Amino acid sequence: MFKDKLLVTSAIIYANGPAHLGHFAGVYFPADVFVRYSKLRNRNVIHISGSDEHGVPITFAAIKEGITPKEITDKYYELNKKAFADCGIHFDSFTRTSSPTNHKLSQEFFLELLKIGALEERSGKQLYCENDEMFLSDRYVEGICHHCDSEGARGDQCDSCGKLVDALSLKEPKCQLCGNTPKIKTATHYYLLLEKFQNEVEEWFETRSEFKSNVKSFCKALLKKGLQDRAITRDLDWGIPVPLESAKGKVLYVWFDAPIGYISGTHEWAEKLGKPELAKEFWENSDKDTTLINFLGKDNIIFHAILFPFMLLKQSKDYILPTYIPASEFLNIGGEKFSKSKNRAIYIKDLIATFEADTLRWAIARNLPDTKDSDFTLEDFQSRVNGELVGVIGNFVNRALTFAHKYFDGKLPALKPELGDLDKEMLEKILSIGKDVGESYDNFAVREAANKIFLFAKDCNQYFDFKAPWKSRKDDLEDCGTAISLCLQAAKTMAVIFNPIMPFSAEKVFELLNSPSKDFADSEKLSLKVGQPLNNPQILFGKIEDSQLEEFTDSIGLKK
Template sequence: MGNFNRYLITAALPYANGPVHIGHLAGCYLPADIYVRYLRAKKADVKFICGSDEHGVPITIKAMKENVTPQDVVDRYHKIIGDSFAAMGISFDIFARTSAPIHHTTASDFFLKMYNDGLFEEKESEQYFDPEKQVFLADRYIVGTCPKCGNDKAYGDQCERCGTSLSPDELINPHSALSNAVPVKKATKHWYMPLQNYEPWLKEWLLEGHKDWKNNVYGQCKSWLDAGLQSRAMTRDSNWGIKVPLPDAEGKVLYVWFDAPIGYISATKELTPDWADYWCKEDTKLVHFIGKDNIVFHCIIFPAMLKAHGGFVLPENVPANEFLNIEGEKVSTSRNWAVWVHDYIKDFPDQQDVLRYVLCATAPETKDNDFTWKDFQTRNNSELVANLGNFVNRTMVLTHKLCGGKVPRLHEEAADDTDKEMLAVFQATKESVEASLEAYRFREALAEVMELSSKGNQYMQKKEPWILAKAIENIKAGKPAGDYTEADIPALQAKIDNCLHICLQLMANLAIFTHPFMPFTSRKICHLLKVVDRMLEWENAGSAKLVSVGYSLREPELLFKKIEDDTIAAQVEKLHAGLVKPAAAAAQPAAPAKAEIQYDDFAKLDLRVGTIIQAEKVEKADKLLKLLVDIGTEQRTVVSGIAMHFNPADIIGKQVTLVANLAPRKMRGIESQGMILMAEDNGKLVFVNPAETVAPGSGVS
């Protein structure tokens, strides 16, 4: 762990303009939590710091869209984000806010210290200005037509339809999002930090002193430094943020990327009066956990700020992860292409560790990776249920069945090479897991833990205590027991005891090793073994004496449950159903209206929500699918002409609206007992279904 007396671990401050999704978790919050839980298990003096970033243009854009104040936005999302982290077991010591008075004071003082030391340059530049609202406009406040795709709602920094990066000068017919006025350019003064002055120091400190950093981090920093640094504005024209603490700075605030990282300092101040020990003493190890989009700010700009100010420690490491895609596509919050953490918690109550496990096992540590619901299901069923959960359950069940539910003793005189080899694996696993965690290789560390569980299953299968127990039972009943006789009973029982004693000690080690990754599961194992949390301290890892001989254990309970196909199908459907599609280049004409009807005509229809439980193609009919639809009270066969639009396997589990009182009709020799409602969008068929999953048979009115 190095020669450090304390650890300061930070996780990137999330923007308080929306909820957090699983890409955020995989990017920095889960790795940071794993590392902190490991440090705490080692009894290290550690503080885990985070909070919501409540300033900047995204906040004001959100407020403008919702016609509320920026404070309303940050108040709402600070709670949603904090609750999501807490529910997932992300164990911050504090989750602070950059809108807090202590942060405003800390950031203002930081700026003033640099200003008084003459470390800023004052520059005038021309920026876009709204002549009606009399305010300067950030790029996102300027809207116009994209020169690439013709989208007339493109922003001044990006077109969200085609994804092209833009500048306001490139927009066709630009106008202010605040007033629709045509923006003009106007001179404004700001304070710049001359980053080029810190370039020689950064090259020595970073490029020479931190060659051990992850390749993606080191490479991006080297690219920036090789290209040469420029002065960067540390203030902005805005009325939302931390006011620039100077007399001639009316309408100006600190640049959010100057303000936000100082939030780590102010949060630590809020947490403890000893904050300076963690920020100013050289024997502190500071580690920033971030995503790759924040590398430059945490590795170049913030360290330069800390160096310029003086008196602060610098980061020892910045183990940034790459991005996590969803079902093969980049996460897009604007398109709602994301798996939101608060939704996951609602849909999978008490299964936080399944998501923690999958996100760690597939973490984008060195390159972008992909989350799919099918992989989520497979890893749960094949790895958690069939490996870790299976080993723990077999150990508990056999201990109750063969040893009266009490920890049997280890008969050392009867221990064979297989027993001794298994015991030696405990310490070897500790060393390998520890080495991986220290190097921020969390996927590798988790794989070592699961390998120990797998070895436990293999060991138990090889020892076959149930076969030995059956031999004892047969001997006592006077039945044939192979070559065993009554004289062999003590030796057979010793082998059973040894196997289950070693499995229980292995199970206790798994509680320690899984705790950084799956804390809820770890505590379930402790509960089954009736041991206290103190056993989870890292010094106990690798020991073969964690559970006491003769100690009574609780009744077996399953750690994990199998996830069925319909559950996964529902999540995939939910993801696609929630996708916000880009506006079409030209609106398609609506279908012509049909003749007017009376309410009584509509009331004759019996519309019910159903779930497709089977789907197959109808022989010799290219356009027809035969569906079995569950409508609660019964299952209906429906023949539908949608085969050209849907793969049968893809629509199982989908909810549909069924006309349930339509007279049966034979199609290709199959009696169709209803009709499914569909919508047509530019030639594409779409199921008409409820916005939320409802019970099959629910009426539509």
């Protein structure tokens, strides 16, 4: 299924504002879970992401905040990097697309594409705002999408249908700086000749049998309609300059240089290790021993499944191409799309300042938009924490440990020689759940994995209740010891299998059981030793009170 090396990328995030819960659920959390699981399987895996620091999203945000693009990218690079770290998202490299490495590599990509005839300079019509005296591209102009008739479509893409947009085709376009209706003027840009090379793109796409179904259906529809040539330069004063004397004042389109950041970030990671050759080993090896996996939201499918692979295919270097693209659907909030302007957003930095990271990670895992759009509410978050983490998982671990300390001197009891039917059934579940959950992780199905874990935790509690050790301790201490022993083994297995989802809590359980684990294979055996001492029980998860939710909602000014 996977090759010797795994190169995992998470879609590079715009440095124009704080990362919100939609970003977390759609991209970074599922990628982190897969990477953590892969490391527990002792795979050679690296995780690359970063800060997208060019283009209209940055210049537009800078204008609104009254600071320079450099100041705004510095601000949100650090803020988002910390927010991700605080909630347990680990990157081997969290790069910046404004880095010298990415400037150099992006310009190399441009020149190679120009050299082989995959780029062409053209003069064409473009929207122009006479009030602001500038050409309007991307987020500087919005209107009604000509594909789906949704309002708020930008000059480069419609978030509602996910399709690329020609700004000239927008209905009722408005300049986003002054609100005026723009005029049409002639401008010169470099175009990526997708139409000319469509057959090549289609031939490659047909080899991608492992692409997720939503990626396949989106791309097939796009290819059937026919690819359109795409302008990949902009008239802006912030970005990577087009490396031609004749193109002074022009920069590369943000979605041209952003995915190249994955390669730049890998180079920076390798340089930091003092092993620069590692970057080439991951990226330039003819698909022989590296699996490239791109995690992203469905609105970025076209860039990662069509545009970037085309750019890679046309380079002289033998770059690898994506094997898997686990594209998530959207996470909505209270039945509506996340919207900063409408105050319908919850930012990671705010959540993590109030609630424990693993409570957030678990609630999202149970409600992940991996196959369809899902909805997040603070009430559901509270219910997941109180009912599932506190009431089921935490309760089970605490019951088993408390009983062991109270009646077995704080040590793991032995199993009786002849197990009863209930014990055999429980033992089988303990030994098989790891393989079952592992298959879900391997298939990028985090929600499915979390569901299996929760059902296992409920089975464990049910076993404890059926065995009623508070009764058997009085008349059959051996049977009581067997029940507690299996429950503690189950607690260890449970921590191993939820480790990729809740790493902080898993470490707590390992500490309580006095049994560290860095190997997912521990879930496929009884890894606790008879007689080993156990640490005193502690509460794993704290209950979220109604008053806490009210205070949090008020503190962030969330629209109710």
